[in-house]
Amino acid sequence: VQLQASGGGLVQAGGSLRLSCAASGRTFGSYTMGWFRQAPGKEREFVAADKWSGSMQYYQDSVKGRFTISRDNGKNTVYLQMNSLKPEDTAVYYCAADLYGNNPEVGYEYDYWGQGTQVTVSS
Numbered sequence: 001v002q003l004q005a006s007g008g009g010l011v012q013a014g015g016s017l018r019l020s021c022a023a024s025g026r027t028f029g030s031y032t033m034g035w036f037r038q039a040p041g042k043e044r045e046f047v048a049a050d051k052w053s054g055s056m057q058y059y060q061d062s063v064k065g066r067f068t069i070s071r072d073n074g075k076n077t078v079y080l081q082m083n084s085l086k087p088e089d090t091a092v093y094y095c096a097a098d099l100y101g102n103n104p105e106v107g108y109e110y111d112y113w114g115q116g117t118q119v120t121v122s123s
Contacts, residue, residue, distance in 0.1 A: 001025045001112040005095045008117030011085055015121070019080040021095030021114055029053050029073040032101030034110060035080045037091035037119075047093070048080060049104035058104050063089075085121045092116040 007019040019035070034049035048069040049058040057069055066085075071078040078095060096110035103109045 003114030005114040
């Protein structure tokens with residue numbers, strides 16, 4: 001599986017962005033898809049995940065109510081809609097795919113990673 005993330009950019013606090021992650025492969029629907037982020041000088045952290053094509057979704061507490069993960073299996077794409085952005089959301093955002101989905105919030109469980117897209121939120 002190859003993943004290509006896009007949609008990052010510079011936005012003012014309170015604004016919105018939608019990230020996309022396009023995946024190759026015929027079995028996209030069976031993968032748990034996750035978004036992670038890494039800010040400068042910090043460790044990578046979990047943001048959101050979608051398991052069983054929307055049946056179960058997981059969010060980091062700090063993004064609940066602001067971010068929404070969704071997927072379009074027909075387009076082999078997972079999205080992260082980010083609203084009410086804050087400067088602390090500034091990071092490189094990565095999408096990832098996990099065949100088993102046993103621990104959707106754990107980065108090392110994921111098998112495939114995209115290249116990352118930069119999100120910068122100005123105050």
